[in-house]
Amino acid sequence: MPAEAADTPGLPSAPAEVRRTFSDAATLLLRAAQPDRKHLNHGLLWLILAAGLEALGPLIGKFFLDSYLLPHNADIPAIAGLLLGALLAGMAASYLRYLQLVRLAGLAMRSVRRIRENVYGHVLRLPMSFFDTAITGQLVSRVTNDTEAVKTLYVQVLFVMLDSVIVVAGTIAAMLWLDWRLMLIVGTLVPAVALIVALYQRLSAPAVTRTRELRSELNAQMAESIAGMAVLQAGNATERFGARFADINEAHYQSRQRELRANAWLLRPVLDLLNVILLAVVIAVFGARGNGAALSALEVGVLYAFISYISRVVEPLIQITMQFSQLQQAMVGAARVHALLKEAETPIATADGRVTEGAISIQQLNFAYRTGRPVLHDLNLQIPPGSFYGIVGHTGSGKSTLLSLLLRFYPAPAGAIRIDDTPVDAIGEDHFRDAIGLVPQDPFLVAASARENITMGRKLSDAQVEAAARAASAHEFVMGLERGYDTPLGEGGARLSVGQKQLLAIARALAGEPRILFLDEATSHIDSETEQVVQRALTALRGKVTVVAIAHRLSTIRAADRIVVLNHGRIAELGTHGELMGISDGLYQRLYLLQQLEEEGAG
Ligand code: ATP
Ligand code: MG
Numbered sequence: 001m002p003a004e005a006a007d008t009p010g011l012p013s014a015p016a017e018v019r020r021t022f023s024d025a026a027t028l029l030l031r032a033a034q035p036d037r038k039h040l041n042h043g044l045l046w047l048i049l050a051a052g053l054e055a056l057g058p059l060i061g062k063f064f065l066d067s068y069l070l071p072h073n074a075d076i077p078a079i080a081g082l083l084l085g086a087l088l089a090g091m092a093a094s095y096l097r098y099l100q101l102v103r104l105a106g107l108a109m110r111s112v113r114r115i116r117e118n119v120y121g122h123v124l125r126l127p128m129s130f131f132d133t134a135i136t137g138q139l140v141s142r143v144t145n146d147t148e149a150v151k152t153l154y155v156q157v158l159f160v161m162l163d164s165v166i167v168v169a170g171t172i173a174a175m176l177w178l179d180w181r182l183m184l185i186v187g188t189l190v191p192a193v194a195l196i197v198a199l200y201q202r203l204s205a206p207a208v209t210r211t212r213e214l215r216s217e218l219n220a221q222m223a224e225s226i227a228g229m230a231v232l233q234a235g236n237a238t239e240r241f242g243a244r245f246a247d248i249n250e251a252h253y254q255s256r257q258r259e260l261r262a263n264a265w266l267l268r269p270v271l272d273l274l275n276v277i278l279l280a281v282v283i284a285v286f287g288a289r290g291n292g293a294a295l296s297a298l299e300v301g302v303l304y305a306f307i308s309y310i311s312r313v314v315e316p317l318i319q320i321t322m323q324f325s326q327l328q329q330a331m332v333g334a335a336r337v338h339a340l341l342k343e344a345e346t347p348i349a350t351a352d353g354r355v356t357e358g359a360i361s362i363q364q365l366n367f368a369y370r371t372g373r374p375v376l377h378d379l380n381l382q383i384p385p386g387s388f389y390g391i392v393g394h395t396g397s398g399k400s401t402l403l404s405l406l407l408r409f410y411p412a413p414a415g416a417i418r419i420d421d422t423p424v425d426a427i428g429e430d431h432f433r434d435a436i437g438l439v440p441q442d443p444f445l446v447a448a449s450a451r452e453n454i455t456m457g458r459k460l461s462d463a464q465v466e467a468a469a470r471a472a473s474a475h476e477f478v479m480g481l482e483r484g485y486d487t488p489l490g491e492g493g494a495r496l497s498v499g500q501k502q503l504l505a506i507a508r509a510l511a512g513e514p515r516i517l518f519l520d521e522a523t524s525h526i527d528s529e530t531e532q533v534v535q536r537a538l539t540a541l542r543g544k545v546t547v548v549a550i551a552h553r554l555s556t557i558r559a560a561d562r563i564v565v566l567n568h569g570r571i572a573e574l575g576t577h578g579e580l581m582g583i584s585d586g587l588y589q590r591l592y593l594l595q596q597l598e599e600e601g602a603g
Pocket of ligand 1: 132369370375393394395396397398399400441
């Protein structure tokens with residue numbers, strides 16, 4: 001799926017872009033770690049102390065060589081004291097490492113948990129217009145993969161890198177103190193490593209990015225195939241899809257191989273080689289200084305300490321190199337999460353307007369999704385409380401759009417839509433959603449039981465659930481399921497027919513006891529007999545609930561108080577069924593007669 005691949009951006013290249021990525025990632029991390037500041041400080045303190053204690057080891061060794069071993073000074077109590085000191089320092093360092101690990105790893109997990117919750121909560125509050133252009137796979141990958149990348153940033157990259165930097169700094173300080181001229185030689189390691197990092201980046205970063213892209217392509221194709229399995233099998237496309245999957249899989253393998261090759265020859269072998277060369281140089285310098293004569297006792301101690309320090313410095317440098325491409329990937333992930341979090345949320349109307357009667361007033365409503373392409377033109381409509389209004393019209397005439405505006409999914413022009421004389425955007429969000437029920441065009445069911453699909457997390461008694469199901473004539477088929485209301489319905493209600501899904505969606509809307517109920521094609525997949533039951537249920541709401549129903553199937557709204565005929569975003573006709581049928585050659589009349597002919601033909 002190319003769209004998914006396109007969402008996995010390459011590593012940032014322009015300096016400004018890199019800076020922005022870096023600062024976005026840092027902002028995200030700092031904010032997520034904020035509540036854990038104490039743990040962070042402790043962890044860092046333990047980290048520094050442990051690294052410092054570890055750097056002591058070779059110094060103690062040097063002291064032992066210089067003061068006791070070489071001068072043949074067998075001061076047993078002093079040597080024992082020195083050994084004990086070394087042992088204690090080692091034990092203390094191990095314990096501090098343990099503390100540090102627990103603190104920092106815990107902090108990382110909690111931060112990621114926090115970020116993930118934030119991202120999901122944020123996505124739930126984004127305006128519907130955001131989802132017009134959003135691609136599900138990309139959003140899901142932000143909430144899962146990218147937040148996971150943030151964890152990598154913490155656990156693997158930041159701490160390992162920080163640790164390595166501190167160890168290297170401590171070691172360099174100790175070496176400077178011992179012999180700064182020798183230290184200068186060892187110091188050549190730094191530019192050499194920088195060079196290797198740059199080379200490694202050039203070789204492995206593109207492969208790492210590509211691998212990530214290909215992995216998300218694999219996931220996307222898998223998901224897509226499962227969703228469309230019926231089409232794949234019926235169209236005998238399984239082999240073609242299998243072959244395509246194999247191709248992506250092969251490319252993924254090749255890309256991984258390239259990554260591994262860069263790791264395999266650059267990291268360990270090249271850095272180990274550097275290590276050996278440095279050791280040789282340091283030993284040669286010592287030889288030259290001594291001019292062939294035996295080394296003084298003092299220099300043996302320094303030589304010993306240097307040799308231990310050099311190998312100690314190389315290991316963390318290897319670590320830093322290895323983490324580098326991970327770091328960039330994780331930064332990109334963190335920056336993407338940050339970008340999503342910056343998307344403006346739907347302003348939660350804290351206003352205190354109420355829905356009381358359920359009267360709807362639409363005045364001079366114009367609307368366009370994109371400027372220059374108007375969908376609704378100058379709509380005027382008064383819907384009295386408790387009445388039943390039907391909306392009909394050709395495909396694309398703007399029926400669902402009108403509902404979306406009434407539901408505040410998109411912002412309508414100020415004051416154009418009022419409920420009980422209050423502009424819709426002056427009604428508090430929670431109250432608004434409770435007071436208004438929706439049965440959408442595509443019935444949406446969650447992978448849960450029939451009961452949970454009706455309650456949707458609301459606190460409803462069994463009696464309330466059953467009453468709503470009866471009113472929507474869903475009770476009978478639910479009782480026919482093997483575990484009644486507790487039967488799991490599968491993802492998207494896969495176990496039900498489309499008509500049954502619609503009935504459940506109606507029951508769900510009724511269970512909320514709304515003041516206003518919107519139905520978008522709620523009866524299109526229900527057989528005529530069941531539809532009559534639903535019709536009766538809707539009619540029974542008369543006087544209590546304002547019902548606005550979009551219907552292609554005109555029998556559903558035949559009994560409506562008024563029928564609105566939309567044509568290209570304008571109200572073409574308005575009246576009762578009888579009145580509209582009286583308009584000779586009217587739009588409604590034509591639609592109705594056509595449908596009757598079809599039904600007779602089918603009968
Ligand atoms: P149907 O009977 O097929 O459901 P409808 O009357 O409900 O049709 P709408 O969904 O309101 O039609 O669409 C009206 C017009 O607005 C169509 O031309 C459609 O292409 C356009 N449209 C709908 N939704 C969007 C959107 N999210 N972004 C841009 N244009 C849209
Ligand atoms: Mg529609």
